[in-house]
Amino acid sequence: MIREKIRWGILSTGSIAHSFVDDLQYVPDAEVVAVASRDQATADKFADKHNIPKRHATYSALANDPDVDVVYIATPHSMHAENSIMCMQAGKHVLCEKAFCITAKEAERMIAVAGKKQVFLMEALVTRHFPVSHKVLQWIDRGLIGDIRIVQANRCARGHFRPQQRHLNPQLGGGSLLDVGIYVVGFASMVYRRQPRRAVGYGHVGSFGSDEQGATLLEYENGALAVLTFALRTEAVNEAYIYGTKGHIKIPNLFAVPTRALLRVSGEKEVVFEQEINGKGLNYQVHEVHRCLRAGLLESPRMPLDESLQIMRTLDEIRTPWAFKYPNDAQ
Ligand SMILES: NC(=O)c1ccc[n+]([C@@H]2O[C@H](COP(=O)([O-])OP(=O)(O)OC[C@H]3O[C@@H](n4cnc5c(N)ncnc54)[C@H](OP(=O)(O)O)[C@@H]3O)[C@@H](O)[C@H]2O)c1
Missing domain, CATH: 3.30.360.10 (Dihydrodipicolinate Reductase; domain 2)
Incomplete structure (x- = not known):
């Protein structure tokens, strides 16, 4: 059941995570209830700054926090698939920062877990929602x-x-x-x-x-x-x-x-x-997440999962000619 206020958890405490929480002030039916970092002191510092009640010293504690409805993933690209999958396995809806992940193969795995767990998943490609x-x-x-x-x-x-x-x-x-x-x-x-x-x-x-x-x-x-x-x-x-x-x-x-x-x-x-535009404009994609959740949609018609997958396929193709591999390419 979707509550009157949708409860967000913030996974990681870097630069965009700060901007995202700042912009949630423009979404009246959103509240940030928890943040997680790899380090307790960092989580505390972020939580104190933004007045967030719960702060976790591991990402998995956030994924398993029963007070959180949706997790915003704001880690480096190499971790998007792993972090999103962990949260979805724990039954959380996920908004994952761009790029969705590193390879189309990873995107396929993320989408499969979203389908299996029947949770909402969207790539945070902010431009699209302005x-x-x-x-x-x-x-x-x-x-x-x-x-x-x-x-x-x-x-x-x-x-x-x-x-x-x-x-x-x-x-x-x-x-x-x-x-x-x-x-x-x-x-x-x-x-x-x-x-x-x-x-x-x-x-x-x-x-x-x-x-x-x-x-x-x-x-x-x-x-x-x-x-x-x-x-x-x-x-x-x-x-x-x-x-x-x-x-x-x-x-x-x-x-x-x-x-x-x-x-x-x-x-x-x-x-x-x-x-x-209000703030840095990160709020528009949150309105879309809320709209979808309230309508019972597991993906956004504005940023569908198959499109995120196809984009990852195109990115794989674009970088084929240059000669370096990401560690994720081996997985
Ligand atoms: N939509 C936009 O306008 C926009 C703008 C900028 C960036 N982004 C996207 O947002 C994501 C994060 O970007 P950012 O600029 O916020 O990055 P950042 O400042 O480097 O923050 C990333 C955070 O990820 C966590 N992390 C986990 N493992 C890490 C590792 N091995 N090394 C470093 N950090 C690690 C850290 O948080 P803890 O220490 O708390 O665990 C860190 O603070 C990227 O996907 C990026 O493309 C989007």
Whole structure:
């Protein structure tokens, strides 16, 4: 039975876990009841900061906490499958940070456990739930730009990462494709509402042994294309464009906190959609989790599990040409 307030547990205490809990203030029917870290002092510090009543010194204690309905997984990519599966085995619903996991094989295992345990599971691909994304999909569905022929998107960040940090650390599933490339590949998947028949990728493997930057060209039926770039040590403008047979759409700053989308239909005046975003916008995906749980859905129609699996297959294909393996590839 779903309660009036849905009770969240936070698995890990890193940077995005803080932002996520901050943004839950914009979801009135959510409450954070517990947090877990690998270390009691870290869990206590996080709980004190956010006023969370229960704090656990192991992730499994959180998975087995009877006061928790949904667990938010915010560990490094290499641990998403293991952590999600443990929580679902204990009967918890799960919102798992992007990238969903490291390999399509892991995604298959996660989805199988969700089905077996009859719990909700969703990848936290936040971009998809922003008001701007909904508006863009409406424009596309109304046929305003005709048939989509080309999608172009760029997601870059210039970080000064240390080797042990997760971002570029292959042991933790780091690298630009899984960390930020997922956004542009997920965006193409959202816009085309189907998967490419072919993906080619180029990745530059840098001094930490993972891809610092890369590019992919996705080819769809009828020759439609997505041209996507991603990087973790490159300063860039993060924009997305959708080009159709009758017009085009531009979304500035899509992959941070997007507030605008611009529609230009051939021969007509530009239309601008604008909507401010609360906090960092992590709350919109939580509304979707709550909506699904209250409707008795075990997956989100906006971010279906089969799509997360297909995206992982595409990511596997994109990184085939560059010559490094994650530890998870062996499993
Ligand atoms: N949606 C977004 O906008 C967004 C933005 C940034 C990141 N993310 C995603 O969120 C996830 C976490 O990213 P983050 O930037 O928050 O990472 P982070 O700051 O490095 O935090 C990760 C946390 O995972 C836990 N952990 C467990 N095993 C670990 C290990 N072997 N090494 C390091 N940490 C370990 C740690 O918590 P304990 O010490 O408490 O166990 C750590 O604080 C990633 O999947 C990332 O792609 C999403």
